[in-house]
Amino acid sequence: MSETKLLDVRGVVANYDSPRGVVKAVNAVSFSADRKEMVGIVGESGCGKSATIRALLGLIRPPGKVVEGEVLLDGQDLLKMTKKEIRQVRGDKIGFVAQNPFAALNPIYKIHKQFHNVIRAHEGRSSSRSTRKRAVDMLTAVGIPGPERILDGYAHELSGGMAQRVVIALALILDPELIVADEPTTALDVTIQRQILDLLRRKTVDEGRSLLLVTHDLGVVAQYCDRVVVMYAGKVVETGLVSEVFARPAHPYTLGLLQSVPRRGLKVRTLGGRVPSLIDYPPGCAFADRCVFAIDRCREDIPELRPAFPSGRGVREVRCHVNEQEVFADAAVDR
Amino acid sequence: MPLLTVRGLTKSFQRSGRDAVHAVNDVSFEIDHGETLALIGESGSGKSTIGRLLLRLLEPDAGTIELEGTDLLALRSSALRAMRAKMQVVFQEPYESLNPKMRVGDIVAEPLQIHEPSMSRTDLRERVRATLEEVGLDADQAERFPRGLSGGQQQRVGIARALITRPALVVLDEPTSSLDLSVQAQILEILHDLQEAHGLSYLYISHDLSTVSYLAHRVAVLYLGQIREQGPLEAVVQNPQDPYTQALLAAFLDPDVTVAPSRSRMLAGEIPDPTRLPEGCFLYGRCPVRVDSCRSEPSVLRLLGPKHYGRCIRAPLSDEDWNDASDSNAPGRSS
Amino acid sequence: MSDLGKRTLEILKRFLSVLRSQPAIGVGLTVVLAMLLAGFFLPLPYSPTRPDPLNVLQPPSSLHWFGTDSDGFDVFSRTIAAAARDLPLALIGTFLSALVGVPLGLLASTKGPWSERIMRGLDVFQSFPLVILAIAIVTLMGNRLENVVIAILIVNVPRFMRLVRSEALSLRESRFIEAARAVGATPIRVMRKHMFPNVVGVALAQTSIAAAQAIGIIAALSFLGVGVSPPNPSWGLMIQTGVRSITTGDWWVVVFPGLAVLIAVAAFNLVADGLQMRQENER
Numbered sequence: 001m002s003e004t005k006l007l008d009v010r011g012v013v014a015n016y017d018s019p020r021g022v023v024k025a026v027n028a029v030s031f032s033a034d035r036k037e038m039v040g041i042v043g044e045s046g047c048g049k050s051a052t053i054r055a056l057l058g059l060i061r062p063p064g065k066v067v068e069g070e071v072l073l074d075g076q077d078l079l080k081m082t083k084k085e086i087r088q089v090r091g092d093k094i095g096f097v098a099q100n101p102f103a104a105l106n107p108i109y110k111i112h113k114q115f116h117n118v119i120r121a122h123e124g125r126s127s128s129r130s131t132r133k134r135a136v137d138m139l140t141a142v143g144i145p146g147p148e149r150i151l152d153g154y155a156h157e158l159s160g161g162m163a164q165r166v167v168i169a170l171a172l173i174l175d176p177e178l179i180v181a182d183e184p185t186t187a188l189d190v191t192i193q194r195q196i197l198d199l200l201r202r203k204t205v206d207e208g209r210s211l212l213l214v215t216h217d218l219g220v221v222a223q224y225c226d227r228v229v230v231m232y233a234g235k236v237v238e239t240g241l242v243s244e245v246f247a248r249p250a251h252p253y254t255l256g257l258l259q260s261v262p263r264r265g266l267k268v269r270t271l272g273g274r275v276p277s278l279i280d281y282p283p284g285c286a287f288a289d290r291c292v293f294a295i296d297r298c299r300e301d302i303p304e305l306r307p308a309f310p311s312g313r314g315v316r317e318v319r320c321h322v323n324e325q326e327v328f329a330d331a332a333v334d335r
Numbered sequence: 336m337p338l339l340t341v342r343g344l345t346k347s348f349q350r351s352g353r354d355a356v357h358a359v360n361d362v363s364f365e366i367d368h369g370e371t372l373a374l375i376g377e378s379g380s381g382k383s384t385i386g387r388l389l390l391r392l393l394e395p396d397a398g399t400i401e402l403e404g405t406d407l408l409a410l411r412s413s414a415l416r417a418m419r420a421k422m423q424v425v426f427q428e429p430y431e432s433l434n435p436k437m438r439v440g441d442i443v444a445e446p447l448q449i450h451e452p453s454m455s456r457t458d459l460r461e462r463v464r465a466t467l468e469e470v471g472l473d474a475d476q477a478e479r480f481p482r483g484l485s486g487g488q489q490q491r492v493g494i495a496r497a498l499i500t501r502p503a504l505v506v507l508d509e510p511t512s513s514l515d516l517s518v519q520a521q522i523l524e525i526l527h528d529l530q531e532a533h534g535l536s537y538l539y540i541s542h543d544l545s546t547v548s549y550l551a552h553r554v555a556v557l558y559l560g561q562i563r564e565q566g567p568l569e570a571v572v573q574n575p576q577d578p579y580t581q582a583l584l585a586a587f588l589d590p591d592v593t594v595a596p597s598r599s600r601m602l603a604g605e606i607p608d609p610t611r612l613p614e615g616c617f618l619y620g621r622c623p624v625r626v627d628s629c630r631s632e633p634s635v636l637r638l639l640g641p642k643h644y645g646r647c648i649r650a651p652l653s654d655e656d657w658n659d660a661s662d663s664n665a666p667g668r669s670s
Numbered sequence: 671m672s673d674l675g676k677r678t679l680e681i682l683k684r685f686l687s688v689l690r691s692q693p694a695i696g697v698g699l700t701v702v703l704a705m706l707l708a709g710f711f712l713p714l715p716y717s718p719t720r721p722d723p724l725n726v727l728q729p730p731s732s733l734h735w736f737g738t739d740s741d742g743f744d745v746f747s748r749t750i751a752a753a754a755r756d757l758p759l760a761l762i763g764t765f766l767s768a769l770v771g772v773p774l775g776l777l778a779s780t781k782g783p784w785s786e787r788i789m790r791g792l793d794v795f796q797s798f799p800l801v802i803l804a805i806a807i808v809t810l811m812g813n814r815l816e817n818v819v820i821a822i823l824i825v826n827v828p829r830f831m832r833l834v835r836s837e838a839l840s841l842r843e844s845r846f847i848e849a850a851r852a853v854g855a856t857p858i859r860v861m862r863k864h865m866f867p868n869v870v871g872v873a874l875a876q877t878s879i880a881a882a883q884a885i886g887i888i889a890a891l892s893f894l895g896v897g898v899s900p901p902n903p904s905w906g907l908m909i910q911t912g913v914r915s916i917t918t919g920d921w922w923v924v925v926f927p928g929l930a931v932l933i934a935v936a937a938f939n940l941v942a943d944g945l946q947m948r949q950e951n952e953r
Contacts (some may be wrong), residue, residue, distance in 0.1 A: 044515035159605050189377035189584040190542060191602050216516065218547075219588030257455040260520040261590050262549030271517035274485060390852055418852035431845040436867035444851040445863070496853065 004075055005032040006210045007056075007178055009192070010081075012069030014055045021279040025051035025064065027234035030305075033178070033210040033227075038201060040225035040256070041214045041240065046275050048234040053180050057096060058086035073178065091122050095171030097200075099183040101163035104170075105155035111135075111166060112151035115173060122174055136276045138169040143197055159194035165199070172203060179204060179211045185220065197224050218261060222246050228285035230254050233286035234278055236305065250316065250324035252291045252309040285321070293322045336404065337365040338503055338536050339389070346381075346388055346560075354610035358384045359395070360560040366504065371530065371537040373547040373568075375583070376557030380604050384560075386506040389538065390424055391415060403505065421448040423497035428508040429489035433481040440477030443467060443495045451499050465497045469532075470525055487518035491525070496650045498529065506538045511546060523549055544587040548572055553642075558582045559609060559617045562636065566643030574641050576650040578602075578622050581657075600657055616646065619645035624649060624656050692948050698878070698940030702757065705934060709753030717742035718751035719902045727920050737922035739911050747904040749926050752853055755898060757934065759815065760884035763822025768877050770823065771830025772869065776861050778831060779838035789835070799889065800825045806840050808896045818897050822887055826880045833876050837869045871949045878942035882935040889931055905931050 014026035019273065026048050033039045041049045054060050056071045058078060066129065071078040073093060078086060090096065098104045106114055112128075115135035119126055139147035142165045155163060165183065171179060181200060185193040201224055206213040213225060221228050221242060228245050230238040238251040249255040257272040277288050285291070288298040298321050308318040318324060346359040359381040366372045374382040375552040387393040389400060391407060400407040402422060410418060423446075426432040429449045433442055444463045447454060454462075464474040481489055490510060497505050509527065511519040524548060529535060541547050547554060548568060555565040558578065564577040578600075585600035602621045613619055613632040622629070629648060636644040639651070650655065685890075715735075716722070722743035728738040733747075736745035776786045778792075804821035811817045841847060851865045877896040891897030892906025900907060905927040912924025 044517060161605050189606070190544075191377060191582055192605060193588075194586045194601060210537070218590035220518070222590045222592045223588040243592050246590065256588060256662050257516055262520060262523050270518070296432045366840045392848060392852060416854040417858065421850065424849070424852045426845050427848060428845050431928070433869070434846045434850070434864050437863075445850070445855070460824045496849070500853075586695075 004072075005227075006035050006074060007033040007212070008070075008072040009052075009056060010070045010072070010133065010191065012052070012071060013170055014051055014054050014064060014066045017063040018279070019020075021142065023278045024234050024281060025278060026055055026066075027281075028069075029231070029236055030069075030236075031229045031236060031239055033212055035177070035208050036205050037209045037227065037232050038204055039214055040228045041212060041223035042218065042221055042228060042233060043231035044216060044257075046278070047231040047276075049231050050182060051234075052330060053182060053212060053214055057084075057094065059091060063190060078143060088122065090225060091118060091174050091176065093176050093178060095168075095174070095176040095179045097164070097171050097179065097181040097184045099186050100158065101158075101167045101187070102155060104167045105163060107155055110152060110154060114170060115151070118170060118173055122147070127133075134173060135169070138173050139166070141173070142166075142169045142203075143195070144169070160188050161277055164188060165193075166198055168199060168203070169194070177209055180214075182214045183209045183216070184213070185215070186215070193220075200224075230257070231280075233275055233289055233320060235286065237287070237315075237319045238317065239305075239310075240308075240312075241314040243310070244314065244316060246311050248309060248312070248324075248328045250318040250327055251287075251320050252293045252322065252327055253287050255327055256290070293327060295321065296332050338368050338370075338403060339366040339538075340399075340401040341365070341389065344385065344400070345396045346384055346393065347396060356609050357612050358447050358560050358609065360612065361559075362560070362562055364472060364565065366538060368466070368503070368536060368552065369530065371539050371551045373539045373551035373554045374460050374557055375543060375544070375547050375554055376539055377542055377583075377606060377641040380557040381558070381560035383508055384540075385557075386508050389504075390419075390422055390506060391427050391560070392424075412469065420446070420500040421502050422504045423500070423502040424506040424508065425490070425497050425510045427512055427669045428480060429486050430492055430532075433591040435481055435608065437474075437476065437480075439467075439479050439481065439484070439492050442481070442492060443499055443500065445475060445479070446496060446500045447660060449667055462499060463495075466499045469529070470495045471500070471521070479570070485518075486514050487521060490514065490522055494522075494525065494620060496571045501533065502535070504536045504538065507542070507627055509542070512541070512543065519546070523536065523591050540597075544572075544584065544588065556583065559597075559606065559612065561617055561634075561646075562644075563618070563647075564643075565636070566645075570640055570643040573644075574640075576623050576643070576645040576649045576652065577618075578649075578652060579618050580645075581652065588633065616648070618647075624659075656669055671747075678753060681717025686727035686946070692944035692950070694940045696899070698937040698942075698944065700904050701933065701937035703938075705753045705930075706757050708750050709755075709757065712750055714747040714750060716747045718743070719901045723899070727923075730922050731921070732936075736926045737920070739908070739923045740915055740920075742916075743901075743903075743910070745908070745923060745926050748908055749905070749930050752903040752905045752908065752927065753930065753934075755902065756885060756888050759818055760822070760881050760934075761889055763819045763887075764826065764877055764881040764937070765920075766819060767826035767880060768825050768830055768873055771811060771827040772825070772834050772866075772873050773832040776838050776865055776869070779835045779842060779858075780857065780861075788831075792831060796828050801890065802830070804887065804897060805891060805894060808891060813896060813899045816920040818888060818891060821891060822880075824886045825883070825887060829875060829880065830873065834869050834873060837872050838865050841865050841868055871945065875942050875945035875949060878938045878945060882938035885931060885934050 009032065010030050012026055012029045016023040027050050041052065044051045055066050055223050056078060060066055068077055069079065078089060090282055093128060112132060112135060116128060116131045119131045135151055136147045139150060144150055144162060144165050160164060185196050188196060197220065200211060203209060217223060225242050228241065228242045230251065231234055232253050238254050245254060246258065249258055251318065260271060271290050276282055282288065283298040284301055288294045303319045303321050305317045305319045308316045308324045342363045344362040345356040347357045350354050364372060364387060376382045384393065387482060388395045405418065407418065415448050440463050443466060444459055447459055447462060463477060467474055467477060471489060481492065503632065511522050514522060527550060530537060531626040539550050543614055551568050553566065554568050556563045556577065558579050564571060564575065564580045571580060572584065573616050575584055582602045604621050607613060607620055615632060616634045619625055619629050626649065634646050634647055636646055639645045689714045699951045723742045725738050726740055726742045727736050734744050734746065736749060740746055780790045804824045807824065808817045808821050844920060848863055850860050888897055889906030889909065892904040893910045898904035898907055908927035909924055912927065
């Protein structure tokens with residue numbers, strides 16, 4: 001892959017000032033996303049996945065700030081842009097889909113007005129008729145029956161699934177290259193979840209965009225994403241192709257997460273302990289206290305990302321001192 | 336004799352100036368000693384309402400509930416309160432279900448103070464300590480307030496409160512759905528171990544197939560306040576007979592990358608309005624394998640296999656039925 | 671006994687932590703306490719109840735720090751002494767209002783026909799202008815201190831009831847109240863153990879607001895001549911005599927008791943603000 005990636009996040013550090021000290025919410029996070037690719041960012045609450053996407057959308061507000069790193073979209077660094085420029089980029093080049101569609105839609109405007117506002121804010125004056133035409137086309141494209149009727153209604157008249165389709169249509173109306181979706185199906189029912197994920201996949205792969213999908217649901221990543229970024233305590237602990245990472249986890253945390261999925265007849269393997277405080281960062285690996293593989297070195301020496309399973313497909317990286325063969329051997333015992 | 340027998344349970348909610356919501360429609364089931372029955376369904380399926388009706392936190396419109404041979408609906412308020420020692424509940428929201436002004440020890444002690452008022456203070460303290468340890472909390476956490484605990488610890492307090500009177504039946508209303516994966520696994524394990532140790536019976540309310548398959552012995556699938564299919568876990572999960580169950584199972588996204596999701600078994604549209612129940616089969620409007628007689632024939636549960644009941648008149652349904660349907664007359668294939 | 675000691679120590683600790691997080695509460699309480707102590711224990715240069723007819727309407731001087739009024743009373747002595755009467759009256763009236771209003775509000779939050787009836791009754795009652803009603807009642811029942819307390823109750827009990835009821839109604843929907851019912855708690859227990867501790871905070875904040883208003887009510891009653899009867903000192907009474915002198919330019923008679931009212935009200939409001947902030951922060 002010699003050509004440049006659509007999105008290249010390099011060493012982003014974002015801190016929050018709190019009364020008890022500096023919270024290192026995003027700690028030297030790097031990853032990339034290509035066109036026609038769905039990249040899943042997974043981790044448990046407090047792992048920094050939401051802060052990471054807020055950082056790359058330029059949405060970190062005081063007391064938080066991005067102190068280091070680059071977020072290159074098509075070669076342009078988003079972190080160097082002015083507020084006005086980044087507002088243009090959001091919408092034009094990045095479409096955002098939030099977890100709760102009803103919080104993303106304005107309750108007091110008709111749906112059409114919201115499309116109109118987005119188009120006008122980015123493209124200047126445009127007639128109500130032309131924005132309406134575009135909105136109808138987009139709503140049809142995201143599978144909404146009777147788009148005319150929806151446009152003249154309000155958000156609260158929609159079901160959760162329909163509202164999320166409207167949010168996706170709004171995110172796509174300016175034809176962005178990157179879609180960022182933060183837990184887009186968590187608030188929806190399972191039979192609706194598949195419909196929305198299929199839609200996002202089609203809009204990404206068929207139309208040559210790239211999608212960042214933040215989720216805590218390993219099933220969503222396993223069945224929909226191409227690559228995965230596993231985060232823990234503000235850091236990326238493992239990345240690679242989903243088919244590789246989920247079949248042969250190299251980081252003990254990834255392994256632990258996968259083993260936490262309850263299954264009939266198997267005793268659930270539980271990760272003891274808790275995510276450490278992001279203020280008093282431990283001297284070594286943040287996961288060491290919960291890790292069954294931990295060796296002395298893990299408590300002294302902060303591990304760096306390094307290649308793992310070099311024989312596999314795609315680039316595979318892990319942040320761990322322990323040999324990945326050893327971790328995987330343990331996973332195999334369970335099956 | 337089963338521990339709990341529910342017959343013809345029905346509940347609708349009257350709303351002033353609007354149509355009544357038919358939340359639970361003629362639901363019957365049993366739970367044996369030491370057994371877990373899972374109620375699985377999406378939002379609006381009436382699963383949480385059934386849990387509250389069983390505990391008489393809500394009053395049903397019709398039906399009977401018998402716990403250990405006692406007709407719960409015939410009990411006057413003081414007799415009902417005495418009965419509550421035998422039936423307990425763990426709620427979905429761990430923090431909201433604990434009084435923020437009470438200490439953990441007082442929260443856990445309260446059921447005993449109510450049901451065994453003559454117990455001495457030292458005995459009470461001893462029971463609280465033992466129960467806290469049983470759910471994996473330190474005895475000195477009794478002095479803390481719920482606010483200072485993690486979500487997992489708060490839910491353990493909720494479980495300890497439900498358990499201290501040694502109930503026969505515990506209603507678990509999505510006890511892990513707001514918790515992180517690794518914490519969820521810990522809670523499920525505790526619930527499983529407690530059942531083994533005390534011969535508890537659970538009514539496990541959930542929308543999540545993976546936790547259901549870990550904990551349940553039998554499963555009842557709910558749709559629009561009605562049981563669509565009911566039977567032993569293996570029968571329902573491995574050999575589902577109702578198109579709704581099949582779609583629900585197909586919608587589950589397996590974190591195992593080697594399991595390919597079913598692309599064909601998807602329902603069209605969304606859950607219909609529970610104020611106007613459809614005629615005949617409730618699934619008719621969304622069902623890709625429907626035939627004309629689905630509307631005219633009365634929808635009843637019939638025996639499909641050992642202890643396995645289902646409503647679909649076309650059962651057993653094969654893959655071919657679904658494949659045929661997706662090519663031809665399906666109601667507006669989901670986009 | 672040691673258990674009791676432990677609890678007291680803990681309450682004290684919590685109180686201190688409250689003061690640390692909301693210093694306004696401490697400032698307000700200190701001012702009120704200082705005014706009370708001064709009212710009861712500060713040695714006064716002149717008797718607050720015996721006038722000196724030879725020295726009427728003296729401007730402030732080294733002899734009479736706040737001057738004297740048209741009857742020859744020393745304004746300084748009376749302003750200080752009035753605190754020993756007005757403040758306890760306001761506090762007693764307010765605490766009694768809370769004592770009556772909070773349980774009634776909790777009861778009125780239960781489902782049932784009679785709680786509806788209580789609220790309808792309250793609607794009718796509150797459709798009268800309550801301060802005027804209070805004045806009418808004190809006028810009819812006579813100029814006694816108990817009646818001043820009753821007047822404060824009439825104005826404040828309905829407020830406490832409404833506030834506590836609306837808090838309790840939203841609490842009733844909360845999961846932990848449902849959990850308490852599920853473990854078999856009686857309705858009374860639910861109210862006492864689960865609802866009451868969760869409305870105490872707002873009730874306390876309301877108590878401070880009500881105390882500030884009670885100061886105003888007492889002043890108003892005395893001003894109209896139906897509260898504290900002369901020659902007993904009361905800020906309202908002093909303002910009334912002072913108003914007559916203000917047209918002749920003798921400002922000091924009305925300004926000093928007026929300032930005292932202002933400071934007392936501000937102190938109570940500081941406490942109320944602090945308590946409210948704390949409530950917000952806890953949510």
